[in-house]
Amino acid sequence: MTLALDMPVQLASSRRRRLWIERVTGLGFAAPALVLLLLTILVPLAVLVVLSLTNYEFGGVDLDFVGLANFQKALADPIIRRSLLNTLIYVAIMVPGGVFGALLIAILIHRRTRSRSLYEVIYFLPVTSTLIAMATVWQFLLHPSLGPINGLLKWLGFAPVAFLSEPSTALATLAVIGIWQILGFNMILFLAGLTAIPRDLYEAADIDGCSSGVDRFLTITWPLLGPTTMFVVITTMITAFKIFDTVAVMTRGGPVGSTEVLLYNIYLEGFQYFHTGYAAALTFIFLAFILVFSAVQTFALDKKVHY
């Protein structure tokens, strides 16, 4: 009788123990990833949020919580407003240029059999090169009196343009350099997308009457590249938002603030003027912008994209 009563109790307790062991094992497996996530992303983000609410200055010994004062200041600051606008203009030039330019190049070299890899290497070179080193080359190329580009303009009978020292052209020039830098990377992504489109779809389209390149592109290539295009647009946009190195090396925000961009101002506030708390607030705004843009695009495009 005792035996019969003991058995279920023992069974229940052993099942509970097994469950407990399973749970601990599961946590054990998840722990390394969780710790890494905390240390590299979540904790720094939390520190950023905390700092953005203080008036901490780099190297200072004490700090005061100032609430949302940093954010109020940032939103009222004309320099920040201008740099935000400049960043958006830069993004608006670079995203279409970097995406459609890369798509065009990818389509042009996709069907090359022998020369394809040569073109791939050539267009990919700017991606591998250091932009800061290449910036000096660009500076020379664009120089008002010494640069070959102005030489060409003069030869063609145009007046020379001081690309980087003219407020009206400086930002656009930086955007063109940004496009030049990212074309190769986007091209590789588009080439991968193009390769994944089955050949017999083009053959079926050929029989169905899509004989011109425009028809083939509109009927097959463009819709089937949808997922690739969405990815390329979002990564290009994030890259464009992070414009910093060309500004830092070539224009330092000038002339007359025409190339002041968000990240460059964050750098100035945080590392030149040591306004760490203020820079943290700006960084928070910057991250929020990228997040909102990416999310809106993902939801808007996701409906139109066929996977």
Add this chain to the structure above:
Amino acid sequence: MATVTLSSIAKSFGPTRVLGGVDLDIADGEFLTLVGPSGCGKSTLIRIIAGLEHQDGGAVAIGGQPVDHLRPHERRVAMVFQSYALYPHMSVRQNIALPLTMSRLKLWQRLPLLRALSGQRRTVMRGIEADVAAAAAQLQLDHLLDRKPAQLSGGQRQRVALGRAMVRHPDVFLMDEPLSNLDAKLRVHMRTELAELHKRLGATFVYVTHDQVEAMTMSDRVAMMDSGTILQLGTPSQLYEKPASLKVAQFIGSPAINLLPGIVGAGGRLELFGRPMALNVQQAQGQAVTLGVRSEALSLVQGEPAGTGRAWFSARLRRKENLGSEYILHFDLAGRDVPGVTMRTSPAVAVGISEAAEVTLGFDESACHLFAADGERIVSRGPGVATASIVPLRA
């Protein structure tokens, strides 16, 4: 409706010669099947008719008109691909409508923003819609028109591909292994549907397959190809009953034809396993001749049959295959240089034989096909000419 005429079509891919001068006349409204092992050039040939590949030599004419200079869509042909090649981002309706939108709307009427400016567009679209509905109704696709290809089963996708081909009433339907991605049961069903569709449309069908059953069951005529040439062109029963060469005999028919080693004896008399047969050939004495015996031509015999016109040999049952309505029996020929023979028989006969039993198998000598050493069919001068009437099953 149109005839298709191919004259000495040649094609090479690099150093590989795929087609070596193929001549073929396909009649108006005919169902012609190109059949052969993979790599025989049948797909390349159909792609040349479609205009997807360009031949190195020779000419293609459709309806008597040369089409070599025409783009695929100008040739009034439709093609069904093995992979169906449906546009994955379009609904069934859009897939079927595409050939019509391409032919009936001008480029600017199809462009995203400009098309709003076209007044005619709406009328044209209504016409297309009606034609799509008609094609869909014929193929029982009505309820699937708004689905995407990914939401369809294999058989439904197959039907959408057919609908896309049918909708613009082409003169010639080209089908490149359209059934090979379907499961066995659906394939049998679609065979019937395709044959009926052909009858209903009355168009010329050119059908490529590596499956001899499809070739036999659907076609008016079959062109058996190998290594870029047509080995034999004829009706399915001609290919089955009078194969022009050993390769044709081996390819057509399931289970595969039994091959027995014959040898020419004194006076041109054929011998099988040392026993003289009643068949005489013109080949020189001592030459090898391959005897092809269909599995249904074999039957069980009691003892050693005397008398002429019947050949026999002993065999041991290796395995029985029960197909329900009939059995396929696999025999070993002990001590002979033969991989084995298969016999198709009724369940009543098969049940009477136990595994590993030694039996005597016989066949009507007039029912066997003779092939010379080079694989060509040869005709015997024997009492029974080696034509092939199918010998009924004998208990």
